Amino acid sequence: MSKLKVAVVGCGSIARYRHLPEYAANDQVEIVAVCDIVEDRAKEMAEKYGAKAYTDYKTMLAEADADIVSVCTPNYLHAPVSIDALNVGKHVLCEKPMATSEEDALAMIEAAKNNNKKLMIAHNQRFVPSHEKARELIENGEIGKIYSFRTAFGHPGPEGWSIDGKDSWFFRKEEAFIGAMGDLGVHKTDLMRYILGEDFVEVGAFVESGAKEDSTVDDNAVCVLKSESGIIGTLAASWAYQKEDNSTVIYGEKGVIRLEDDPEYALIVHYRNGETKNFDLGKIQSNDEGGQTSTRVIENFVNSIVNDTVPPIDGEEGMKSLKVVLAALKSSETKQIVQF
Known part of the structure; x- marks a missing residue:
């Protein structure tokens, strides 16, 4: 061919x-x-x-x-x-x-x-081995009914990554439209939809700016999300974390799954009965590594x-993840929970 x-x-x-x-x-x-x-x-x-x-x-x-x-x-x-x-x-x-x-x-x-x-x-984020494994464990009922989660994606900001540094388009609202929430938060809305296997229907959010000078976009956001089956959790997206955090914790009836939260193991399951399972699945891709590993x-x-x-992740999937971010912006502006 x-x-x-x-x-x-x-x-x-x-x-x-x-x-x-x-x-x-x-x-x-x-x-x-x-x-x-x-x-x-x-x-x-x-x-x-x-x-x-x-x-x-x-x-x-x-x-x-x-x-x-x-x-x-x-x-x-x-x-x-x-x-x-x-x-x-x-x-x-x-x-x-x-x-x-x-x-x-x-x-x-x-x-x-x-x-x-x-x-x-x-x-x-969907192609990270620990994230694929977490979806599989949840699908198989390994930790039973899911009650809650917390997920974060934060680092010191795009000035360390962008080719234009501090003068990057990332900081200009007319070109970026949205800051940390669009750069990092949308990754995590997509990831949680993927891992949980369901969509979000309500969001409440604080989408703030203040960590970056000469910026017209948000750089620090915290959202509360509710899924269609009633799973509630928090999502944080920030350009104000001095050390990168890309972790997710999922709380279920039979145990807790910790993702990218431990220096040694990409995935850890703490079961209710006291048992712990550690999965060594390789490192998550990070800007710190200069992008040597494939994103797939x-x-x-x-x-x-x-x-x-x-x-x-076709257009429909991309749009569902974008809609969560748009709803978070609306919630932050109106100071109300947004249903979508």
């Missing part, structure tokens, strides 16, 4: 440390084009991966012979770039959050459907195209 051709829009950190290296490591694809409004960045990545450099994504879509487009732009461009790519018959892998409104998310889903192309949102996002997306299956 001939290789699938890939074009990447945006040559910032997420493309450099995740998308491009993971495509390059995948023998089913080849990178043919890269695009960035900063010409030097596009040229640098083009040279590194033997691709053609563009500074205008529309020109790239018109000229490059690509099957796949990865959208690695600031948040406000996710929907327009994805829709344009889908409309010219490309499969699209879009970074999270998929869009800045439900309307835009729906338009992306519609474009994928109309053009019979795959759309996947790059929520990588690219692999899953490429496989869905090759095997013509529904991508693990």
Whole structure:
């Protein structure tokens, strides 16, 4: 079978440390084009991966012979770039959050459907071994009925990760639309939906800013979530944690599951009868490691195209996770519990 051709829009950190290296490591694809409004960045990545450099994504879509487009732009461009790519018959892998409104998310889903192309949102937390194992344990009834959870995703902020440092688009509301809640919180809303196997229906939230100077977006959020079966829990997303925290704890009738909460074991189950089970499943991916381990996002997306299956996190899934974040913003503004 001939290789699938890939074009990447945006040559910032997420493309450099995740998308491009993971495509390059995948023998089913080849990178043919890269695009960035900063010409030097596009040229640098083009040279590194033997691709053609563009500074205008529309020109790239018109000229490059690509099957796949990865959208690695600031948040406000996710929907327009994805829709344009889908409309010219490309499969699209879009970074999270998929869009800045439900309307835009729906338009992306519609474009994928109309053009019979795959759309996947790059929520990588689902592919972490401990998270997959937790879902399996819960599905198998290992800790019985689930009552509650707490999950967090926090680190010192995108200035340490973004290619533009403190001047990054992450801190500008007109480009980012949302801060820590869109950067980290949406990962965790997606993860909890995945692990629990159900959707959230109510949210109450404080979405605050104050940890970052010269920023117009939130950087510290705490949400209370309620699922359709009545599981309640908290979700924290922050750019104010000096040490990264990506942990989740799930409380059930027969025991407690601790995920990414222990320096040695990725998953620990404390049973009600006093027994403890430790699972050594390897480390979760972290920015601290320079992104050496694969997120498995690219692999899953490429496989869905090759095997013509529904991508693990398709547009509908991405939108459900986005809706929780939009509801959290609304709750914080109105100071009321939001049902959705």
